[in-house]
Amino acid sequence: MTARRPSAKRVATRTLLNIAAAIVFVCSAFPVYWMVNMSFTPNSEITSRNPTFVPLPFTIQNYITAWTREAAPGQTDFPHALLATLTVTFGVLIATLLFAFLASVAIARFRFGGRRMFIVAVLVVQMIPAEAMMFTVYGMIDDWRLLNTLLGLGIVYLAGVIPFTIWTLRGFVAGVPADLEEAAMIDGCTKSQAFWKVTFPLLAPGLIATGIFAFIQSWNEFTMALLLLKGYNLTLMPWLNAFQSSSVGGAVNWGAVMAGSTLIALPVIIFFLIVQGRMTGGLVAGAVKG
Structure with missing residues (x-):
């Protein structure tokens, strides 16, 4: 035929x-x-x-100019801005996955008072643009004496990223049948062993996907970093803005600016290349196991 x-x-x-x-x-x-x-x-x-x-x-x-020259007199250079960005980004990434994972499991697996209100609150928070809360956030961080600190910036990033990650991970947790845990418990596992040995491996794609979102959001964020940081504590995005504005003689050194932009983009590309294969593999493995 x-x-x-x-x-x-x-x-x-x-x-x-x-x-x-x-x-x-x-x-x-x-x-x-x-x-x-x-x-x-x-x-x-x-x-x-x-x-x-x-x-x-x-x-x-x-690249030599972008790496060695200060953004402006009294402000940081690229290596220190890179270190500050890595510190904030990985701190936010770890804290986000921890808190969002626990919250999503609680929402998807347990019934408790105020559960629906909590889910609605998560949705409402995502609808509010960050720029609308700039003055409120600035006042709170100033009152906590965390202005111009990486800890204060990390708290702001964490508050902005967690609602989305909770909502996303909730869908992954709810998509794993509870019958799998019950079958493992029949085979002799305790409830916690059944969760960590059966359910948790199936949630790896969700954790990686939300981790990518948290990483990119923290790495690329500009507005809050520009608002809360100055001088020697700049992260990469406000550093690049200050670097471009500090050109000698009023002429922008576009070659150095583009070199700095390339250096800033490389870690995100490398991070995605590392995790995208595992995310795809995890999705396929979860489908087979399910």
């Missing part, structure tokens, strides 16, 4: 969709390519009337 050939209409539709997907990819990837291209291009070539799509002549001086 010969295989049925696809119709000409289906082939044309598939070709048009592929072309549209290629256009979307090029439009999305070109700004990233241009940023990297400019980071290796001398400033004299960047400001010329004839831009080059290949960094020739090639230079790494932009």
